[in-house]
Amino acid sequence: MSGILAAFDTERDLRHAxxxxxxxxxxxxxxxxxxALDERPSGSPLPLVMFVAGMLGFIGFFALMTYADVWNYxxxxxxxxxxxWPPFVPIAFELGVLTAMAAGFFGYFVICRMPxxxxxxxxxxxxxxxxxxxxxxxxxxxxxxxxxHARAVLDTLNPAVVEVIP
Amino acid sequence: MSDAPASPELALQRRLARAGRxxxxxxxxxxxxxxxxxxxxxxxxxxxxxxxxxxxxxWWWIAFIPSFLLFALLVISICYLFWAGIGIWGxxxxxxxxxxxxxxxxxxxxxxxxxxxxxLFFLVRVEWRTSINRVAESMMLFGAASAGVYPILxxxxxxxxxxxxxxxxxxxxxxxxxxxxLWDFWALYTYVLASVLYWYFGLLPDLATVxxxxxxxxxxxxxxxxxxxxxxxxxxxxxxxATYGIMAAIMAPVVVSIHSxxxxxxxxxATVGWHSTEFPPFFVFGALLSGFAVVLLIVIPMRRLMRLExxxxxxxxxxxxKLLITSSLLLGYAYIMDAFTTYYGGDPADIRMxxxxxxxxxxxxxxxxxxxxxLIPQLLWxxxxxxxxxxxxxxxxxxxxxxxxxxxxxxxxSLHRPHLPSSWGTFHATFWDWATLAGTIGLFLxxxxxxxxxxxxxxxxxxxxxIGKQRGERAA
Numbered sequence: 008m009s010g011i012l013a014a015f016d017t018e019r020d021l022r023h024a025x026x027x028x029x030x031x032x033x034x035x036x037x038x039x040x041x042x043a044l045d046e047r048p049s050g051s052p053l054p055l056v057m058f059v060a061g062m063l064g065f066i067g068f069f070a071l072m073t074y075a076d077v078w079n080y081x082x083x084x085x086x087x088x089x090x091x092w093p094p095f096v097p098i099a100f101e102l103g104v105l106t107a108m109a110a111g112f113f114g115y116f117v118i119c120r121m122p123x124x125x126x127x128x129x130x131x132x133x134x135x136x137x138x139x140x141x142x143x144x145x146x147x148x149x150x151x152x153x154x155x156h157a158r159a160v161l162d163t164l165n166p167a168v169v170e171v172i173p
Numbered sequence: 174m175s176d177a178p179a180s181p182e183l184a185l186q187r188r189l190a191r192a193g194r195x196x197x198x199x200x201x202x203x204x205x206x207x208x209x210x211x212x213x214x215x216x217x218x219x220x221x222x223x224x225x226x227x228x229x230x231x232w233w234w235i236a237f238i239p240s241f242l243l244f245a246l247l248v249i250s251i252c253y254l255f256w257a258g259i260g261i262w263g264x265x266x267x268x269x270x271x272x273x274x275x276x277x278x279x280x281x282x283x284x285x286x287x288x289x290x291x292x293l294f295f296l297v298r299v300e301w302r303t304s305i306n307r308v309a310e311s312m313m314l315f316g317a318a319s320a321g322v323y324p325i326l327x328x329x330x331x332x333x334x335x336x337x338x339x340x341x342x343x344x345x346x347x348x349x350x351x352x353x354x355l356w357d358f359w360a361l362y363t364y365v366l367a368s369v370l371y372w373y374f375g376l377l378p379d380l381a382t383v384x385x386x387x388x389x390x391x392x393x394x395x396x397x398x399x400x401x402x403x404x405x406x407x408x409x410x411x412x413x414x415a416t417y418g419i420m421a422a423i424m425a426p427v428v429v430s431i432h433s434x435x436x437x438x439x440x441x442x443a444t445v446g447w448h449s450t451e452f453p454p455f456f457v458f459g460a461l462l463s464g465f466a467v468v469l470l471i472v473i474p475m476r477r478l479m480r481l482e483x484x485x486x487x488x489x490x491x492x493x494x495k496l497l498i499t500s501s502l503l504l505g506y507a508y509i510m511d512a513f514t515t516y517y518g519g520d521p522a523d524i525r526m527x528x529x530x531x532x533x534x535x536x537x538x539x540x541x542x543x544x545x546x547x548l549i550p551q552l553l554w555x556x557x558x559x560x561x562x563x564x565x566x567x568x569x570x571x572x573x574x575x576x577x578x579x580x581x582x583x584x585x586x587s588l589h590r591p592h593l594p595s596s597w598g599t600f601h602a603t604f605w606d607w608a609t610l611a612g613t614i615g616l617f618l619x620x621x622x623x624x625x626x627x628x629x630x631x632x633x634x635x636x637x638x639x640i641g642k643q644r645g646e647r648a649a
Binding site for chain 2 (some may be wrong): 018111125
């Protein structure tokens with residue numbers, strides 16, 4: 008037994024339960040819900056990661072084009088300056104965008120430690136409702152005492168299902 | 174789950190009950206974004222049931238088989254093209270850009286409209302986006318794919334396509350970074366790749382839902398694989414929303430940039446009729462118009478055939494029709510400016526070429542574009558007409574044809590009258606031009622139909638949030 012999983016019928020019940028569980032100082036709570044409990048999240052580093060990656064992509068490709076046209080193989084086109092930078096902007100912008108998107112996409116999997124195709128929690132029968140209309144909270148702990156305590160608190164909260172995570 | 178409905182909702186429910194819930198419900202102007210009735214659970218079951226049907230609908234096969242045959246025609250056309258070279262097309266001198274470029278521009282415009290709906294309207298948080306953003310994104314994906322095949326085909330020597338990349342080579346050469354044609358290469362492939370990432374990322378939670386609802390082993394495995402272990406944990410949701418929001422914020426300017434750069438492909442050439450700073454916005458307006466038209470063309474049959482009347486209501490048709498009028502007027506402004514700058518600018522070659530459009534051989538193309546893109550869509554000012562689905566479909570089909578004519582006019586009439594009269598010429602499309610065009614239509618339709626069959630047609634996780642908001646459950 009590595010933890011317990013409790014399902015609630017509504018979002019409101021889950022929120023209420025979370026308040027109670029936190030008040031009882033039960034730690035290591037993880038919710039599983041069909042939609043985000045908070046859709047305007049704060050504290051994710053990914054927007055910053057995407058911004059930095061995008062800027063690096065922009066600067067990097069701009070620098071590469073500058074190197075190519077100014078130093079590596081300068082071309083005199085109608086006497087225009089070697090460092091004709093405005094035409095470099097579109098490609099640098101596009102590739103900056105591409106690096107930002109890729110950083111966000113792959114960064115998400117790194118931060119969330121995905122893909123993880125199987126987890127012990129998948130063995131719980133009720134868990135299939137989590138992406139439909141089930142509002143779950145999982146309490147993971149190696150100590151049996153903590154889990155017994157958590158279970159006692161959960162039982163007062165009238166959950167739809169309580170299961171043991173194998 | 175079922176809170177007591179507010180009184181207008183109750184009235185609507187009574188009306189629906191009178192109309193009979195099983196019958197097909199006609200859209201109405203006063204429809205809300207979401208009809209009362211579906212709950213989060215029933216909506217999920219409804220959408221998943223379509224994806225998880227054992228056998229596809231009959232209408233699906235009827236639509237898919239011809240589409241797939243057209244796609245096969247594309248494969249044949251490409252094989253023959255690679256075998257014989259681009260001489261099989263009608264292009265030559267002076268019309269060196271033919272169907273490949275005009276169809277490329279046409280497709281990328283259609284794709285752009287999908288991104289516009291999905292990304293821009295996400296940023297402004299409009300509620301009606303939720304029902305149609307998945308369709309709009311699929312449209313963007315397959316529109317971009319249909320566009321994406323053309324530049325390579327048009328290269329003439331497609332095996333040298335890799336010369337466009339940055340890479341150290343024994344020739345010691347770089348690509349020409351100052352050319353809009355190279356910008357276009359990067360803009361297009363950025364757009365295609367970014368679209369794939371954006372589409373797939375937004376799809377993850379829904380793939381997870383399908384995985385959990387699937388019964389067969391194969392489906393569980395396949396959807397489970399592609400859901401990549403999304404389980405709806407608070408951590409996954411938190412980073413998901415943060416990332417998705419930024420992705421949308423990136424996609425909105427990208428879509429403007431891609432079509433502006435396509436415009437610059439033309440504006441950058443000193444060709445008669447092209448050399449104008451007006452081109453980037455002109456192209457973006459056209460992209461919006463054709464994008465909205467194709468979204469309507471997909472949404473209207475889908476709503477009925479897949480019984481999604483609860484989610485795609487009269488409100489959606491109304492909004493999309495209004496957007497169609499808006500973009501049509503914007504494009505009308507661009508047409509007027511195109512004519513104005515030609516005559517005001519006073520370049521004899523420009524005026525001569527424009528004359529061929531206005532009262533010469535290419536007259537039907539020019540007036541066809543004005544008729545289909547500007548005049549006919551104005552019918553949608555009449556409110557009841559926006560709810561007449563066959564009329565809207567016909568207008569949208571007209572717009573699609575009109576947009577193609579506009580591209581024809583820009584690419585071909587401009588090229589056929591260069592500065593030097595001795596170089597004048599004409600263009601005649603060959604069988605292979607038409608076959609490639611029809612083939613990309615097959616590619617697009619096959620892709621859309623496959624995505625309707627195997628991918629949830631409505632973004633379920635966003636719809637759950639909308640259902641919650643409609644019921645006032647998120648007040649806490």
